[in-house]
Amino acid sequence: xxxxxxxxxxxxxxxxxxxxxxxxxxxxxxxxxxxxxxxxxxxxxxxxxxxxxxxxxxxxxxxxxxxxxxxxxxxxxxxxxxxxxxxxxxxxxxxxxxxxxxxxxxxxxxxxxxxxxxxxxxxxxxxxxxxxxxxxxxxxxxxxxxxxxxxxxxxxxxxxxxxxxxxxxxxxxxxxxxxxxxxxxxxxxxxxxxxxxxxxxxxxxxxxxxxxxxxxxxxxxxxxxxxxxxxxxxxxxxxxxxxxxxxxxxxxxxxxxxxxxxxxxxxxxxxxxxxxxxxxxxxxxxxxxxxxxxxxxxxxxxxxxxxxxxxxxxxxxxxxxxxxxxxxxxxxxxxxxxxxxxxxxxxxxxxxxxxxxxxxxxxxxxxxxxxxxxxxxxx
Amino acid sequence: xxxxxxxxxxxxxxxxxxxxxxxxxxxxxxxxxxxxxxxxxxxxxxxxxxxxxxxxxxxxxxxxxxxxxxxxxxxxxxxxxxxxxxxxxxxxxxxxxxxxxxxxxxxxxxxxxxxxxxxxxxxxxxxxxxxxxxxxxxxxxxxxxxxxxxxxxxxxxxxxxxxxxxxxxxxxxxxxxxxxxxxxxxxxxxxxxxxxxxxxxxxxxxxxxxxxxxxxxxxxxxxxxxxxxxxxxxxxxxxxxxxxxxxxxxxxxxxxxxxxxxxxxxxxxxxxxxxxxxxxxxxxxxxxxxxxxxxxxxxxxxxxxxxxxxxxxxxxxxxxxxxxxxxxxxxxxxxxxxxxxxxxxxxxxxxxxxxxxxxxxxxxxxxxxxxxxxxxxxx
Numbered sequence: 206x207x208x209x210x211x212x213x214x215x216x217x218x219x220x221x222x223x224x225x226x227x228x229x230x231x232x233x234x235x236x237x238x239x240x241x242x243x244x245x246x247x248x249x250x251x252x253x254x255x256x257x258x259x260x261x262x263x264x265x266x267x268x269x270x271x272x273x274x275x276x277x278x279x280x281x282x283x284x285x286x287x288x289x290x291x292x293x294x295x296x297x298x299x300x301x302x303x304x305x306x307x308x309x310x311x312x313x314x315x316x317x318x319x320x321x322x323x324x325x326x327x328x329x330x331x332x333x334x335x336x337x338x339x340x341x342x343x344x345x346x347x348x349x350x351x352x353x354x355x356x357x358x359x360x361x362x363x364x365x366x367x368x369x370x371x372x373x374x375x376x377x378x379x380x381x382x383x384x385x386x387x388x389x390x391x392x393x394x395x396x397x398x399x400x401x402x403x404x405x406x407x408x409x410x411x412x413x414x415x416x417x418x419x420x421x422x423x424x425x426x427x428x429x430x431x432x433x434x435x436x437x438x439x440x441x442x443x444x445x446x447x448x449x450x451x452x453x454x455x456x457x458x459x460x461x462x463x464x465x466x467x468x469x470x471x472x473x474x475x476x477x478x479x480x481x482x483x484x485x486x487x488x489x490x491x492x493x494x495x496x497x498x499x500x501x502x503x504x505x506x507x508x509x510x511x512x513x514x515x516x517x518x519x520x521x522x523x524x525x526x527x528x529x530x531x532x533x534x535x536x537x538x539x540x541x542x543x544x545x546x547x548x549x550x551x552x553x554x555x556x557x558x559x560x561x562x563x564x565x566x567x568x569x570x571x572x573x574x575x576x577x578x579x580x581x582x583x584x
Numbered sequence: 585x586x587x588x589x590x591x592x593x594x595x596x597x598x599x600x601x602x603x604x605x606x607x608x609x610x611x612x613x614x615x616x617x618x619x620x621x622x623x624x625x626x627x628x629x630x631x632x633x634x635x636x637x638x639x640x641x642x643x644x645x646x647x648x649x650x651x652x653x654x655x656x657x658x659x660x661x662x663x664x665x666x667x668x669x670x671x672x673x674x675x676x677x678x679x680x681x682x683x684x685x686x687x688x689x690x691x692x693x694x695x696x697x698x699x700x701x702x703x704x705x706x707x708x709x710x711x712x713x714x715x716x717x718x719x720x721x722x723x724x725x726x727x728x729x730x731x732x733x734x735x736x737x738x739x740x741x742x743x744x745x746x747x748x749x750x751x752x753x754x755x756x757x758x759x760x761x762x763x764x765x766x767x768x769x770x771x772x773x774x775x776x777x778x779x780x781x782x783x784x785x786x787x788x789x790x791x792x793x794x795x796x797x798x799x800x801x802x803x804x805x806x807x808x809x810x811x812x813x814x815x816x817x818x819x820x821x822x823x824x825x826x827x828x829x830x831x832x833x834x835x836x837x838x839x840x841x842x843x844x845x846x847x848x849x850x851x852x853x854x855x856x857x858x859x860x861x862x863x864x865x866x867x868x869x870x871x872x873x874x875x876x877x878x879x880x881x882x883x884x885x886x887x888x889x890x891x892x893x894x895x896x897x898x899x900x901x902x903x904x905x906x907x908x909x910x911x912x913x914x915x916x917x918x919x920x921x922x923x924x925x926x927x928x929x930x931x932x933x934x935x936x937x938x939x940x941x942x943x944x945x946x947x948x949x950x951x952x953x954x955x956x957x958x959x960x961x962x963x
Contacts, residue, residue: 222834260832262876442958445957455639455642456640521900572959575824575955576950579821580824580827
């Protein structure tokens, strides 16, 4: 995840992703890096990290990129990351910037790009984290790996892994940590900034109208807990139901049961696990130790909860000249706190629940906006 | 897959799927079967096979079902399966009936229900196959397993496995096969009927406007070939692109490469496999031995091909009183032959291509109709 040589600059382009290019793509990227290194008086192109996002399968427009470098250099900022966060947006609706709490001797700022083709491992997601804390590279590397695993690896917009993802942490090394406490504070801030940026990526996902947060506890292992959470947020039918404010809880349980059946041992073990399973949606218990506990009143309350959790209400923009419908969000910025909580608990017989597998996975609904955006991405 | 005891009747209901009911559901089903057995003068409820499809998590309306049994008995047919094929439809647009070629000493007729939550293993898909050929149960079982594996297990509408799928083959035993040739003819007809019904299920999938047929050849194994095909038809971004007649070939290659990277060994083995990979879409070579071979002219031709392969052109029905858009197909019955062919070939070095893994997977695009149908399934 971290470059071996010191870095002097990161150059990012959108529109075209530099993928599978069999030699040409590497040469294209190196050519751009060389010009950037020259423009910034860096010793060589090895001091520049290239980063591309966009359509797969086309070559970078190197000449146009080189022509724009003088302007980019002129506009470099040293007080704010916001213009950079805005500049790396593609289908993102909002810039994503997060920083560590004030009051620490170090500073830590992160920006992220990402809206679709998001299921890390590997997401069309670019995350750049910048700090001034001077720590050995291996230490930063292991902290970043841990923070990434619990944040960016726990989200999914559309279950489509990307060919190009990047999470970079760079340090100027300007602030020497006085003691281990500062290092621990940095580690915890790094995890928080990554978690917040990951949530921002989901909240700003293509066409997202509901953010789904699946909390799994008491699963046989952390890996299974994560698999169950992913199974729920990646089920197209579950995603569509939430888009329509339809508490179709059978689909949620179906996704859980289907994953458990594929993963958790023989028929009897799976049945036992499901018999110990309880699921709450938005605070309502809909499945209690293997039994559905639905009622018409509970459903009505759930519909209200789902409506309240909607980031915005959408309606199609109909244009007689285009055959499909177009949609656009009706708000300037998504509410930060709205979320549909789905709690999946397995009662552990004779075991401490805290010793068993847990995971929190963030995902989204599947809306007309998502289809519109991706059916005609490039027009 | 096959019942052990002889069967006298199959009773199917839609609207409510009898799932996870912890005792009650089994009792409900048995009660219905008992009344059906009585009505048909069958020795016991064990002669009746129950089959349910619909919303998960609610109890069967047993009283209403029992009340309707006399009418159902009165309407039993002995000349045509069409009314049965129509009666088991839920969100299906069209009844699905297939029969074996004429000219054989036996007859074989199959009907299918299935439109969404379709990725067998397990699909909300009910398939009933009826024949008069008298073969030992184990023989029928193994033939059915093979036919199912190559047909219903090779389709995916939405990658959502269902909790309730059924493929049943029943025989009256009226026709004794004279020789092995008749048996082989039956086996081949069974495979053809299953393949055709599977194609019908996809062609009639929820909101399907393009049928995608992925042919994978030269893969390391059949399992990997099948995995690659499924990865392509289950990629939401690929599905959306086809819905919009957008030949976003990078997404197809991304889906292939992502699956290969997860499954086919170390980094070098995967890179070698992709370097031997060639992909044609609708007859146009878009990826040739690891290199994209895109051009503006080729893209324009592909757009035309995708438009021609569309089952129907759709536009939203806008009703000011509902917040989301509604869509409906503009045709009475889907054209049987339209399909987007995606050929994924791996050159096998020093091996006969025919000895390597192959699969044909049928899938569909992801459209506004799918979202509409599943966002508000029950209203």
